Amino acid sequence: MAVVLSLNIAQRTVPVDYAREGATGIDKRPVDGPLEVRAPGAKSSGVSSSGVIGSGVVGDAIADKANHGGDYQAVYAYAREDLDWWQAELGADLRNGQFGENLTTRGIDQTHARIGERWRVGTALLEVTAPRIPCRTFAGFLGRQGWVKRFTEVARPGAYLRVLEAGLVAAGDEIAVVHRPEHDVTVELFFRAVLTEADLLPRLLEAGDSVPPEVVDLVHRRTAV
Structure with missing residues (x-):
């Protein structure tokens, strides 16, 4: 049985010199639940109509709302394996929580999960939308030289999820x-398409509206599809 091992949030952002915004909410720690998860609104809007800021997990702090959070990155999951x-x-x-994930899981293969795959977690319904793309904040937080390159090579990125039905986790x-699409666009394929194998980019469109709009735009720009 696949389970949530821990629910992790950053209760505040922390000033650092390695983050784009000068602060980060990557240092997420396990908390006693349950907490509500819900759609936070468009990434660039900052505050959605529901009043949730950035993250889809209520109480979770995000500093760089232009690049993190929003509906298609509402919840980040990473496997304990x-x-x-x-x-x-x-x-x-x-x-x-060490990798900044909201959900540390066991028993579910996130690398080979399909984009658009739907998970019932607690009373919430979540949908797999994208892999995590490594950044300098991630590298700075871990204090690892060459981390972005190594994380990219290994391609175990974890999965971003959007909230289709709000609930408690x-x-x-x-x-x-509860749903697995018929296409074979996996989290790993998505990751390689964006970072190392651009010839795979057109295949991302097979996953339809489960793909973040900015990635659809990227595919069109790079391939003129």
Whole structure:
């Protein structure tokens, strides 16, 4: 059975010199739940009509709202299995939430999840929309030289999710895959298409409106599709 091991949030942003906005909310820590998850609105709007700022997890702080949060990046999930792999690779302990994920999971393969796949988590319905793209804030937080390159090479990016039905989520909740699209556009394929294999970009359109609009625009710009 796939489960949520921990629900993680940043209760405030922290000033740092390695982040674009001069602050970051990447340092997420496990909290006692449940917490509400809901659609936060368009990424660039800052505050949506529902009054939620940035993150889809109520109470979670985000500093760079132009590049993080919003409907298509409302919730970030990362697998404990992948954290354990990195733990062995780096020779360092990695706690739940260490990669800035809201949901640390066990028992679900995020790398090969399909874009548009839907998960029932607690009372919320979430949809897989995109991989995490590594940035300098991620590298700076971990304090690892060459981290962006290494994370890209390994291609275990975790999955961003949008909220189709608001609800409550807590550690221990089962993750049930309730819909899997017929296409084969996976999180890994999406990741490689954007970062290392541009010839794959047109295939992202097979996933329809589950793909973030800015990525659809990117595909059109790069391929004239």
